[in-house]
Amino acid sequence: MTASLKRKDLVGLLYVLPWLVGFLVFKLYPFVMSLVYSFCDYSMLKPPRFVGLYNFIYMFTKDELFPKALFNTLKYVIITVPLKISFALFVAIILNMKLRGINLFRTVYYLPSIFGGSVAISILWRFLFMKEGIVNKFLSLFGIEGINWLGDPKIAMFSVSLLAVWQFGSSMVLFLARLKEIPSELYEAALVDGASRLKMFAKITLPMISPIMFFNLVMQTINAFQEFTGPYIITGGGPVNSTYLLSMLIYDNAFKYFRMGYAAALSWVQFVIILIFTAFIFRSSTYWTYYEYDEGRF
Amino acid sequence: MYFQYRKTKNTITLLLTYAFLILFGMFMIYPLLWVVSAAFKSNDEIFKSLSLIPQKIVTDAFIKGWYGTGQYTFGRFFINNFILVVPVVFFTIISSTLVAYGFARFNFPLKKLFFVILISTLMLPDSVNLIPRYILFNAFGWVDSYKPFIIPSMFASTPFFVFMMIQFMRGLPREIEEAAIIDGCNSLQILLRVTGPLCKTAMISMGIFQFIWTWNDFLGPLIYINSVEKYTIALGLRMCVDSAAAIAWNQIMAMTVIAMLPCIIIFFAAQKYFVEGIATSGIKG
Numbered sequence: 011m012t013a014s015l016k017r018k019d020l021v022g023l024l025y026v027l028p029w030l031v032g033f034l035v036f037k038l039y040p041f042v043m044s045l046v047y048s049f050c051d052y053s054m055l056k057p058p059r060f061v062g063l064y065n066f067i068y069m070f071t072k073d074e075l076f077p078k079a080l081f082n083t084l085k086y087v088i089i090t091v092p093l094k095i096s097f098a099l100f101v102a103i104i105l106n107m108k109l110r111g112i113n114l115f116r117t118v119y120y121l122p123s124i125f126g127g128s129v130a131i132s133i134l135w136r137f138l139f140m141k142e143g144i145v146n147k148f149l150s151l152f153g154i155e156g157i158n159w160l161g162d163p164k165i166a167m168f169s170v171s172l173l174a175v176w177q178f179g180s181s182m183v184l185f186l187a188r189l190k191e192i193p194s195e196l197y198e199a200a201l202v203d204g205a206s207r208l209k210m211f212a213k214i215t216l217p218m219i220s221p222i223m224f225f226n227l228v229m230q231t232i233n234a235f236q237e238f239t240g241p242y243i244i245t246g247g248g249p250v251n252s253t254y255l256l257s258m259l260i261y262d263n264a265f266k267y268f269r270m271g272y273a274a275a276l277s278w279v280q281f282v283i284i285l286i287f288t289a290f291i292f293r294s295s296t297y298w299t300y301y302e303y304d305e306g307r308f
Numbered sequence: 309m310y311f312q313y314r315k316t317k318n319t320i321t322l323l324l325t326y327a328f329l330i331l332f333g334m335f336m337i338y339p340l341l342w343v344v345s346a347a348f349k350s351n352d353e354i355f356k357s358l359s360l361i362p363q364k365i366v367t368d369a370f371i372k373g374w375y376g377t378g379q380y381t382f383g384r385f386f387i388n389n390f391i392l393v394v395p396v397v398f399f400t401i402i403s404s405t406l407v408a409y410g411f412a413r414f415n416f417p418l419k420k421l422f423f424v425i426l427i428s429t430l431m432l433p434d435s436v437n438l439i440p441r442y443i444l445f446n447a448f449g450w451v452d453s454y455k456p457f458i459i460p461s462m463f464a465s466t467p468f469f470v471f472m473m474i475q476f477m478r479g480l481p482r483e484i485e486e487a488a489i490i491d492g493c494n495s496l497q498i499l500l501r502v503t504g505p506l507c508k509t510a511m512i513s514m515g516i517f518q519f520i521w522t523w524n525d526f527l528g529p530l531i532y533i534n535s536v537e538k539y540t541i542a543l544g545l546r547m548c549v550d551s552a553a554a555i556a557w558n559q560i561m562a563m564t565v566i567a568m569l570p571c572i573i574i575f576f577a578a579q580k581y582f583v584e585g586i587a588t589s590g591i592k593g
Binding site (some may be wrong): 019020021022023024025026027028029030031032033035036037039040041043044047054101104105107109115117118119120121122124125126127128129130131133134135136137138142143144147148151176183228229232235236238239242243257260261264265270273274277278280281284288 | 322325326328329332333336337339340342343346355357358403406407409410411413414415416417419422425426429431432433434435436437438439440441442443444446460462463464465470495520521523524526527531541542543545546549557560561564567568571572575579582
């Protein structure tokens with residue numbers, strides 16, 4: 011037995027090898043190089059030249075677009091993540107009631123999510139929200155006239171964010187799967203004790219779904235910080251840069267102006283901000299997530 | 309009396325719930341139905357009404373849109389997308405399953421560390437690697453080809469799928485595998501004849517997600533593909549919107565519908581794999 015296990019050791023490593031090579035070449039090496047480039051001036055035509063902290067100093071003192079893009083990105087994250095997760099949870103709770111035709115509704119609510127951040131769906135959004143578009147047409151039925159959804163710098167970000175909110179399907183399916191696992195005895199016992207619906211929600215449902223809430227929060231936050239396609243196609247960052255996000259600033263610097271060093275510095279700042287946000291969610295989660303059992307870790 | 313009151317109250321709640329589900333569902337689905345109907349409307353009609361039924365069904369938007377403005381048709385972009393997506397899906401399934409098998413069934417030195425790394429990369433934002441990867445792939449001479457997509461997929465480069473597969477394999481009973489060991493099968497034979505076939509569901513889920521993500525990907529092709537000849541649907545669509553033909557709304561709508569079609573077909577053909585895939589792994593989206 012021991013002999014066969016020992017032989018197995020290296021066999022297992024063999025199976026994992028492709029991943030290990032991929033990790034080293036496509037993840038770890040770029041990750042380190044990203045930091046190295048961020049201290050360099052690099053146009054790809056000449057070899058990288060070390061410039062110390064220049065890129066970061068430029069970013070925080072001279073680049074007028076950086077604070078704008080940072081602010082917009084934070085705004086985008088703060089609008090989309092809570093709205094998306096609340097919608098997902100709300101709909102999941104309703105779908106968890108024992109109703110007929112739940113599968114149909116689940117399909118309908120999930121469908122928009124399969125298109126993710128595609129160009130097709132962003133084009134559709136542009137047509138829905140343009141001035142002569144369908145949303146305004148709908149509102150005019152109620153006597154509300156001509157909101158400039160994408161042309162008004164004050165509301166353009168909101169219109170763009172709605173696309174992400176509309177795609178709450180994956181979070182919803184996750185919540186739903188978890189809700190189905192909550193043993194009904196818990197509710198029955200609470201009912202016997204005379205608990206109100208609100209109390210049952212706060213004391214049973216929320217704690218039971220908190221691990222999924224945590225997962226959704228982390229993943230959606232990380233994704234929202236990197237959003238690119240939606241705003242790029244819908245508004246192109248406009249009007250007056252009101253939907254210009256960090257990811258677009260990185261893209262423009264890297265692939266329009268070929269300032270690879272500066273773009274790498276920007277992407278590292280973006281990475282650190284994401285890290286701070288996720289660390290905060292992780293830290294705070296000890297107070298609000300509840301684990302029933304240890305989830306079979308290694 | 310009391311029970312009767314409760315019953316009517318329940319009926320009202322039920323009705324309200326359904327009313328909400330239907331109304332909200334209409335809001336959710338309307339944009340998708342609208343774009344399909346707009347593709348069949350004449351150009352003047354598109355923004356005139358909210359109706360989903362065209363006054364007169366026009367199909368020339370599909371034909372004109374398909375041939376587009378330049379020298380390449382949408383058919384070309386469509387085929388290109390398949391040439392890009394199919395190998396990526398194929399290699400992702402194979403490599404992720406192999407790696408997951410290694411993690412789920414063997415003990416080897418540094419396994420714990422590797423697993424922690426795998427989980428951490430699950431949360432590593434891609435954007436931090438964007439620039440050095442481009443520089444690296446440029447040095448390899450991979451720019452303006454599909455290699456930046458296909459080659460990494462051979463190395464199980466999406467940690468989500470590996471993780472999903474590990475979870476799935478851990479849930480499988482080991483008795484059959486043990487029996488196969490006694491019968492003298494080696495580990496690869498076991499994977500091919502026993503474990504692999506048992507993982508079919510998870511493999512299909514993985515394939516579907518990878519297909520849809522790669523199909524819809526925009527930033528990747530935008531960075532790596534330069535020549536129009538190699539454009540994917542996403543790039544073709546963008547070009548179509550940016551060009552002067554942008555006044556021909558219905559052509560853009562028609563091409564948007566075409567771009568979405570494969571995802572819709574896959575979604576309806578394999579719905580249960582979607583739900584299972586998300587539920588077992590907690591996939592992003």
